[in-house]
Amino acid sequence: MDEHEQAKTSPDGRLLCPRCGGPMNFHAQKLDRSVDPATDTDMDGVLAEFHTCPACKYVHERLSRS
Amino acid sequence: MSAPARQSEKPLFIPVILGTPRQGRYSEHVARFVAGELAGFAGVETQLVDVRDLPMPVTGAGEDVKDPSFSELCMRADAFVIVAPEYNHGYPGLLKHVLDTNLKEYIHKAVGLCGVSAGGFGGTRVIQNMLPVMRELGLVTIFWDGNFSSVQKLFGPDGALLDPSYPRRIERFLRELIWMARVLRYGRENVPVES
Numbered sequence: 042m043d044e045h046e047q048a049k050t051s052p053d054g055r056l057l058c059p060r061c062g063g064p065m066n067f068h069a070q071k072l073d074r075s076v077d078p079a080t081d082t083d084m085d086g087v088l089a090e091f092h093t094c095p096a097c098k099y100v101h102e103r104l105s106r107s
Numbered sequence: 108m109s110a111p112a113r114q115s116e117k118p119l120f121i122p123v124i125l126g127t128p129r130q131g132r133y134s135e136h137v138a139r140f141v142a143g144e145l146a147g148f149a150g151v152e153t154q155l156v157d158v159r160d161l162p163m164p165v166t167g168a169g170e171d172v173k174d175p176s177f178s179e180l181c182m183r184a185d186a187f188v189i190v191a192p193e194y195n196h197g198y199p200g201l202l203k204h205v206l207d208t209n210l211k212e213y214i215h216k217a218v219g220l221c222g223v224s225a226g227g228f229g230g231t232r233v234i235q236n237m238l239p240v241m242r243e244l245g246l247v248t249i250f251w252d253g254n255f256s257s258v259q260k261l262f263g264p265d266g267a268l269l270d271p272s273y274p275r276r277i278e279r280f281l282r283e284l285i286w287m288a289r290v291l292r293y294g295r296e297n298v299p300v301e302s
Contacts, residue, residue: 068214
């Protein structure tokens with residue numbers, strides 16, 4: 042996960058692709074249990090979310106906000 | 108999805124990963140054969156990726172040793188074919204090392220597995236051992252496999268396929284993979300996880 046990469050958000054709440062600026066689709070959450078479980082004790086790991094850009098195929102990963 | 112709609116789709120990109128660096132590998136013949144068959148499908152682009160060619164340090168692991176060009180290729184991919192020889196019932200260590208360098212690039216993408224063996228089981232055991240790895244990487248496996256038994260007898264010294272039954276077998280495998288790739292691409296691009 043590139044923790045330095047930032048994506049802006051559109052007015053309707055979708056992330057905007059850091060590469061081309063198009064709206065991305067938030068299609069997956071995945072639990073990473075290899076990290077310190079204390080970071081999210083409910084989930085025993087860290088929840089990452091994945092957003093795909095339909096225009097350029099770029100995938101953005103970030104820590105889940107939910 | 109109607110045929111006219113499909114004609115306007117972007118081509119699917121489905122690379123074939125040759126999963127062993129060993130000298131004298133018969134799996135290379137398999138990978139070239141599968142890539143050739145895949146290239147014959149309309150609306151599909153492919154590329155042979157040889158793990159031997161990837162600059163892959165073994166002093167680190169995972170995304171710490173990610174190769175930018177391989178990462179970009181995986182990002183562009185809609186699905187993967189992995190050709191893996193069976194070594195003592197397992198998969199080659201370098202293949203696992205290479206696969207572990209990415210994660211977000213795989214999420215909700217299809218994968219078809221081709222097992223290669225010198226014996227008569229067509230790499231079924233390496234395929235079985237790879238399934239949980241594929242799942243953890245976020246890939247979606249299909250229910251067809253490519254099984255290449257007695258591989259040393261399947262190809263001539265020049266790599267020519269000697270068994271005429273294989274194109275038909277692999278066609279079914281690839282059709283399933285292409286269907287899954289198309290469906291998952293639609294899902295990645297259009298179906299939100301929270302709706």
